[in-house]
Amino acid sequence: MLTDIQIAQQATLKPITEIAEGLGILPDELEQYGKSTVKISDDCIKRLADKPDGKLVLVTAINPTPAGEGKTTTTVGLGQAMARIGQNAVIALREPSLGPVFGVKGGAAGGGWAQVVPMEDINLHFTGDMHAITAANNLLCAMIDNHLQQGNALGIDPRRIIFTRVMDMNDRALRNITIGLGGKMNGVPREDHFMITVASEIMAILCLASDLEDLKKRFGDILVAYDYQNKPVYARDLKAEGAMTVLMKDAIKPNLVQTLEGTPCLMHGGPFANIAHGCNSVMATRIAMRMGDYAVTEAGFGADLGAEKFLDIKCRKAGLNPSCVVLVATVRALKYNGGVAKADLNQENVDALAKGICNLDAHIENIAKYGLPVVVAINAFPTDTENEMAFIRKHCEEKGVRVALSEVFAKGGEGGEALAKEVLAVLEEGKANFAPIYPDEMALEDKIKTIATKIYGADGVSILPAAAKELKKIAEMGYGNLPVCMAKTQYSLSDNEKVLGRPSGFDITVRSARLAAGAGFVVCETGAIMTMPGLPKVPAAEKIDIDNTGKIEGLF
Numbered sequence: 203m204l205t206d207i208q209i210a211q212q213a214t215l216k217p218i219t220e221i222a223e224g225l226g227i228l229p230d231e232l233e234q235y236g237k238s239t240v241k242i243s244d245d246c247i248k249r250l251a252d253k254p255d256g257k258l259v260l261v262t263a264i265n266p267t268p269a270g271e272g273k274t275t276t277t278v279g280l281g282q283a284m285a286r287i288g289q290n291a292v293i294a295l296r297e298p299s300l301g302p303v304f305g306v307k308g309g310a311a312g313g314g315w316a317q318v319v320p321m322e323d324i325n326l327h328f329t330g331d332m333h334a335i336t337a338a339n340n341l342l343c344a345m346i347d348n349h350l351q352q353g354n355a356l357g358i359d360p361r362r363i364i365f366t367r368v369m370d371m372n373d374r375a376l377r378n379i380t381i382g383l384g385g386k387m388n389g390v391p392r393e394d395h396f397m398i399t400v401a402s403e404i405m406a407i408l409c410l411a412s413d414l415e416d417l418k419k420r421f422g423d424i425l426v427a428y429d430y431q432n433k434p435v436y437a438r439d440l441k442a443e444g445a446m447t448v449l450m451k452d453a454i455k456p457n458l459v460q461t462l463e464g465t466p467c468l469m470h471g472g473p474f475a476n477i478a479h480g481c482n483s484v485m486a487t488r489i490a491m492r493m494g495d496y497a498v499t500e501a502g503f504g505a506d507l508g509a510e511k512f513l514d515i516k517c518r519k520a521g522l523n524p525s526c527v528v529l530v531a532t533v534r535a536l537k538y539n540g541g542v543a544k545a546d547l548n549q550e551n552v553d554a555l556a557k558g559i560c561n562l563d564a565h566i567e568n569i570a571k572y573g574l575p576v577v578v579a580i581n582a583f584p585t586d587t588e589n590e591m592a593f594i595r596k597h598c599e600e601k602g603v604r605v606a607l608s609e610v611f612a613k614g615g616e617g618g619e620a621l622a623k624e625v626l627a628v629l630e631e632g633k634a635n636f637a638p639i640y641p642d643e644m645a646l647e648d649k650i651k652t653i654a655t656k657i658y659g660a661d662g663v664s665i666l667p668a669a670a671k672e673l674k675k676i677a678e679m680g681y682g683n684l685p686v687c688m689a690k691t692q693y694s695l696s697d698n699e700k701v702l703g704r705p706s707g708f709d710i711t712v713r714s715a716r717l718a719a720g721a722g723f724v725v726c727e728t729g730a731i732m733t734m735p736g737l738p739k740v741p742a743a744e745k746i747d748i749d750n751t752g753k754i755e756g757l758f
Contacts, residue, residue, distance in 0.1 A: 206313050206758040209462070210321035216464045225292070225458075225466055225493045233455065235329045238320045241455040242468075242489065244414070255491040256290075257629055258522060261500045261579075262509035262569075263530040264561050265693055265702070267544055268306065271532040272313065272581040272611060276618075277500040279316035279610020280528065280579075280625065282463045283618030284496060289626070292494030293318070293465060296482040296502070297332065297457070297472035298325045299400045301372040301735055304743035308758050310472070314611035316618070318459050318467045322754050331408075332370045332399055332472070334453035338421075338446040339368045339404040343394075345442045346426055347382065350390040356439055357429040360392040364716055365426040365437075370399035374736030397733040401477045404446075406687075406721035408454060409471035409483040410519055417454055418447040424720040434679060436719070456486040463615050466493070475502025476692040477733045479511040479723065484520040496629075503692035505529060505565040510657050513572050514638045515685045515723055525634045526625055527569045527576045530608075531562050531594065533586045539702045548585040555590055559597055560704035564695060566603055568657050573635035575628045578605040579621050582612070604628060642683045646673050646715075649686045650726055654710040658695045665712045669726065672715040676724055681717055689727040697729030 204212075218240050222232055231246035261277040277293060284291035295318065298310035309325035311318045318324060327333070342365060350360060369376070376396035382389030399405060403424060411417040422438030429435055437443055456470040470486035473479050480502035481487075490497035501508030509527065517524065533555065534547045540558025542551055562578070569576045578598050580591065591607065598605035606624045609617030640652045647665065654660040665673070676682065693699040696708050714727045727733075737743070745756035 206317060207321060207754065209315060210317055210319050211753070213319055213462050215319060216460060218458065218460065221460045221464065221466050222458060235457075236323070238459065239323065239329060240458050241329060241452065242458055243455060247413070247485065247489065250489065250492045253492040256495045256497055257525040258487070258491055259496060259498045259526045259528060259625060259629075260509065260512060260524045261498065261528045261530065262505040262512075262565075263503070264535055264565050265504040265506070265539060265695060267535050267538045267547065268693065269544070270308065271530060271535045273500055273530045274310050275312040275314065275316045275611055276528070276530045276579050276581050276608050277498055278312035278318055278461050278467070279608060279615060279618040280621055281465045281467070281498045282316060282461050282615030283610065283622035284498070284626075285463065285465045286615040287619055287622055289622070290495040291465065292490040292497055293461065293467040294482050294486045294490040294497055294499040295467060295469045296500070297328055297469050299332065299398065299472055299474070300326070300370045301398050301400070303757070304737070304746070305372045305735065305741055306738045308742065313758070315462060315614035316610040318461050318469065320459070322757060324459065324469065325757060328469075329452075329457050331453040331457070331470070334449055335402060335404045335408060336368055336370055336399045338449040339399070339402045341446055341449065342424070342426065342437055342440070342442050343367045345440050347389055349440055356435055357431070358427045358435055359430050360390060362428040363392070363426065365403070365424065366395040366397055368397050368399045368402045372398065372735040372737045374734060377732065377734045398474070398735060400472050400474045401733040403718045403721050405471065405473045406479055406718060406723075408450065409473055409479070409481060410516070410721055411454065412484060414447065414451070414454055417450060418443050420720040420722075421446045422720075425717050454485070456483060456489055465615075475508035475511060477689045477731060479515050479687050480508040481512050481516045484516065487522065488520070505568060506657050506695055507688075507690060507692055509569065510639075510653060511687060513636070514640070514653075515687060517636070518638050518685060519722055523634070523636050524574060526628045527574050528579050528621070528625060529562070529565055529569065529576050530579045530581050532581045532583060533590045533594070534583055536562060536594070541702065550587045550590060552589055552593055555593055558703055559594065561695070561702070563601070564659060564704045566601065571639060571656060573637050575631070575633050576603060577621070577624045577628055578603055579608045580605065582607055582609045646677055646682055646686060646724060650688070650712060653686065653688055658710060659704060659706060660696065660708055660710045662709050663712060664709045669712045669715045673724070676715065676717045679717070681719060681724065685723045687718070687723045687725045689725060689731045689733070691729060691731055697731070
């Protein structure tokens, strides 16, 4: 059986200019990055501003196994399938992070015969957006520390600097560091931290900004520290936003690529959904909606994370109204939620499936709370058995939920036609009545409690003193109307990754809170979640190589 990279390397791609032309993009509205990728210029975005929106389909998933269960693959395959049956569909995805690529999870370009290409470029440096985000973030950090070194006219308290450095790699050794050592000329010594780039507020701002002007304003609004009088200090106080925007002048432009079957795909931005808001850029989503009758997009990890943030943060801020949600489930993940060890997931176990399917039920019910219809997509694996598949189908039918087998990994768009037809049927019914799960004016603590109880199924919330103090301060500063971005494990509905299925009788513990004023939300960290992952004992990097002809090997 061919690997993902072998399939991608054997693909014959259409000229990307042909893909762009099919979308109505003019030649002078493209900025080419090699033969297979282009960025879409501001002129095109402005020209399309008044074009009516197509229908927006969100693809999300149940709580996954540590290996991931094919949500991006399903998104790509669904887009391909809709094109195969004559629909004008455009896909909108996130860009991969190098951390998972060289770590354990892999990339984010899909898999099998449902991939976006060029896969190697996309999963590695792509158009340099990640590096630009990293550079803009760390420029601001350098200016903060330089301000301390040059006399600290703003009176910044070095103990209360909240904006941290980032890099796009899993490196646990950088989570907590001391900087400025080596004498007076090398800076002011203080404690600092690193996050992975995709958790950066710069990434969130890129994904939520409407244009370059908005990007610059949001950069200026970033809260970087408090002074000795406990007053906020913003990036604009350091006069950093102009230079940061210069570094991002190309990164803000959405990237256009294609699938193995030539379906257009916009890839732009890449925040994780467990530690950030988990959605591709608003700009890319809007372009997809204006260029296609249907825009198919994804939100990271399980619906308790990515979908909740897509609906409560992205849609709220951008004024988007999704029409349908596709909920990806796998036999493997349901058995995992039923207590089966990862090593035993390939063996038939209907009893474990029956025990773990409560996780699927929780996500179905949660999506309904937003007024949205759902279609369950069973992402097929070769080890799935007829008994297991039949069990899931019957269960969904008994709940009155549409369900379809998705075989896009093995068959590409052809394997997603049944799913595409179910989605179109739901869209034709027009039953969507979307509304976020909490209002803007609700207190921050109540927003946290609403998410925890209504989406996670918790009994309540335990907000630790440090977090409670920070939430109070954020509200006093006038930011109490912002939505909440919960940082939580993706493997469980609770904040404990070992508690699977549909847990009950638990509280969510909020250990810290911080204001992301530029992004426009408040981040609350729960449980043991970390914003800088580490590499596993045997990282994927050990298997990745390149031969003397430049051919990459081992990249999935």
